[in-house]
Amino acid sequence: MGISLFFFLFMRLFAEINGGSRDDECKASRCSDYDGPVIRFPFRLKHQPDHCGYPEFELSCSEDKQTILELPHLGKLWVTEINYTSQTIIVLWYQRDYLQRQILNFNLSASPFTSEYTGGDFSFFNCSENKAVELLSIPCCFLTSDLVYVASSSYSLAKVNLSSCRKIFNATLPYYYKREGYFHVNWSKPMCGNCEAKGNKCQRKKNNSTEPEIECIDKPAKGAPIDKVVLTEAILGFLHFTFGIFIIFIVYRSNKLKREHRINIQKFLEDYRALKPSRYSYADIKKITNNFKDKLGQGGYGTVYKGKLSNEVFVAVKILDDFKGKGEEFINEVGTMSTIHHVNVVRLLGFCADGYKRALICEFLPNESLDKFIFSAFGNNYSLGWHKLQDIAIGIAKGIEYLHQGCDQRILHLDIKPHNILLDHNFNPKISDFGLAKLCSKEQSAVSMTVARGTMGYIAPEMLSRNFGNVSCKSDVYSFGMLLIEMVGGRKNIDATVENTSQAYFPEWLYNHLDQEQEVHIRIEEEGDIKIAKKLSIIGLWCIQWYPIDRPSMKIVIRMLEGEEGNLVMPPNPFASMGQTRTSVRRRKTFIQPELTVISEIE
Structure with missing residues (x-):
């Protein structure tokens, strides 16, 4: 029981130091070990607990280790950059989910994000020839046979040769970077920008309220990792000390049990010697019976008294008072009972043959x-x-x-x-x-x-x-x-x-x-x-x-x-x-x- 409890406490402390705390559950991470945005509050990955992020700020990692944000109506967006100070993320359409209905129904109102640069109307063209020099090409999967290009409605198309192109549709979209399909969105809640700008840490408060609240806490100083090492060493030192005390206790207890076992064996040997028929003097008989104080019965053979041996064994002492002849009855009892060992036969423990005094010492039956x-x-x-x-x-x-x-x-x-x-x-x-x-x-x-x-x-x-x-x-x-x-x-x-x-x-x-x-x-x-x-x-x-x-x-x-x-x-x-x-x-x-x-x- 003691070993199990000690092991449990040790593992509990070890878990608190190495990954078992709330901070470790919510530690910053990436989908890729080499690139991609750092994911921390208010964002969280799907496998992390809810308290690690803000509602609707859930990200996931694709099979090719891309960071994915999934929004209502828009589907999956590929997150390429997150700026926690300006509270801005840069995304582009995740190619496998870039469908015409998503472009035509572009709407951020159902999400916690907004776009400052709507960019107005855009025209989409399907061209059989390469127009990448003149127009912005975008990835597209619903028309794979031809190239798809997009141009702002304010862009002068007079200078563009559209002889090999066909206009597909117009759509209102956020501002696009000049790179292929990239655009950025913002979030206003939770407000962590000022906290991040000060180099502090923004996190969700530990409470059970339905409306999540945030708090800004100071990040550990540069020497904090050393302090953690010192704390870890101190705790491990305490555990080693406790374990040492525990081992000493186990050894002490084991030695104590061995001593008790040795004493019990010695007592048993003493009792066993007492159980063998031993010869006592008449003075011993008087001492055993407390000077014949407790009389149990009397008959033609003599009188029986209750007694106690030095090892706390109660006995019945029969004093024989008829010694006619050669004491044949006494000889018979001692000679016969000393050889008998059976659960249904009274055991003879000792006898007295002191002059004309004769006595038998048997086990006491209450x-x-x-x-x-x-x-x-x-x-x-x-x-x-x-x-x-x-x-x-x-x-x-x-x-x-x-x-x-x-x-x-x-x-x-x-x-x-x-x-x-x-x-x-x-x-x-x-x-x-x-x-x-x-x-x-x-x-x-x-x-x-x-x-x-x-x-x-x-x-x-x-x-x-x-x-x-x-x-x-x-x-x-x-x-x-x-x-x-x-x-x-x-x-x-x-x-x-x-x-x-x-x-x-x-x-x-x-x-x-x-x-x-x-x-x-x-x-x-x-x-x-x-x-x-x-x-x-x-x-x-x-x-x-x-x-x-x-x-x-x-x-x-x-x-x-x-x-x-x-x-x-x-x-x-x-x-x-x-x-x-x-x-x-x-x-x-x-x-x-x-x-x-x-x-x-x-x-």
């Missing part, structure tokens, strides 16, 4: 956990809307799929529940709390466990009894299904406080309604909400199938969530086989999965 938005007890279950709930479900599913397939080792979270799903400022979900997580090789798909892990209501059946199968990534699928159904119902799946006992276990009540093709009117506000609620319900019921082999993988779950509701089919009833062994139940096999191989846990 909207806290999902349970505050889906359970009626918090009164916020209407605020998200079904489309946002569907987006959250897809984000959680992608995070779990990353843990199962995207890391160097397969990670089983084993505690998927609404409380462990945190929401950022845009309500994007992030999986947190890896205290119960287990790692296994990607070549194997199951782990052996001696103790059930997880939260009641979300624990897969195989975690409690190996009669249902082996613990594997399908255990997380089961927990996700229970979470999905809670998102649909806006309540805990097991709720003994409801009046209707048939609704005490919500997943079974939901399945029965869908299986009987009954409408599930759950917080439905728009027609599109019904489709989303039904889709989430069917997918959730697929995920909580009693046996792991009947549950879809998270990859298939994502495909189902992102697909259309009409493409889904109802799963087998997962509640018909509750309490029975796998071999005693007849079930529809929709998802064919290989048998899971049991391997040992990787500590």
Whole structure:
């Protein structure tokens, strides 16, 4: 923008100095570079603006570079001389337009010009022999076969041999010079003669009046051209100075931007170092949390506080207060979360292992956990809307799929529940709390466990009894299904406080309604909400199938969530086989999965 403005101003000033002014538009000129009259005010050429001349004083240049004046009735006249002091011009008939009607109708009354020397009557003769010695010959184009001569009526024709001549006509014409056909005319308005006689310049005033007015101004002295050169040099010097200042500003600004970019890069590197899991002392933890001033929540694992790192990054600090055993939960979280980098998984920024003090520093999520938005007890279950709930479900599913397939080792979270799903400022979900997580090789798909892990209501059946199968990534699928159904119902799946006992276990009540093709009117506000609620319900019921082999993988779950509701089919009833062994139940096999191989846990 600055360069364009500077260039525009430079060109504007240059144009003012070199041909862009009013004077240059109206500068004196000629039709020929070598001869012909000088054309200036009150005359102007056709291509010049109207203010350069006086009305009806327009001249033009012919193809042979002759100066032409065109007048009413008379046509085109060839101007051979202009005297600006006496206000007289000398003209002759322009040969190509010299016609008999122009001679016979000679009249200057319709033009601003007059002729002082009318000359009286003239006689025109057509002669077959040359009479140039005795008579004045004139150019003629309407009788090209013979010569045409003219003589004043006062001229004694007795001395002229007219035996080879024929009189054509008589006409009243202005006085002719003795040269062929030349005569002169005058103008009285505008009155510039006195101005010209003083060596000054006559020009049209710069106003908008209908009647043009003239003014006489002093011509520049002989030293004026030098002054113009000096002025030009001064302006160019100023432009060079301004351009130099502009270049200095550009260089300064460029260096400033480079410094800012360098500072930003340094800040980014500092922030990046902060984003890597770093070890902090307990004194650092107290400083980060402002001596544990802002408490975010509390649970069986410990207490969470809001904190801020030195680089203005807000964090959530979880202080672990249960250190029975060998601190396995702490080791799991640090070891697992430090290798995870996914948009739907909470990032671990640092940790504290100072004596018996244990703490985890994670990124801060301002909207806290999902349970505050889906359970009626918090009164916020209407605020998200079904489309946002569907987006959250897809984000959680992608995070779990990353843990199962995207890391160097397969990670089983084993505690998927609404409380462990945190929401950022845009309500994007992030999986947190890896205290119960287990790692296994990607070549194997199951782990052996001696103790059930997880939260009641979300624990897969195989975690409690190996009669249902082996613990594997399908255990997380089961927990996700229970979470999905809670998102649909806006309540805990097991709720003994409801009046209707048939609704005490919500997943079974939901399945029965869908299986009987009954409408599930759950917080439905728009027609599109019904489709989303039904889709989430069917997918959730697929995920909580009693046996792991009947549950879809998270990859298939994502495909189902992102697909259309009409493409889904109802799963087998997962509640018909509750309490029975796998071999005693007849079930529809929709998802064919290989048998899971049991391997040992990787500590």
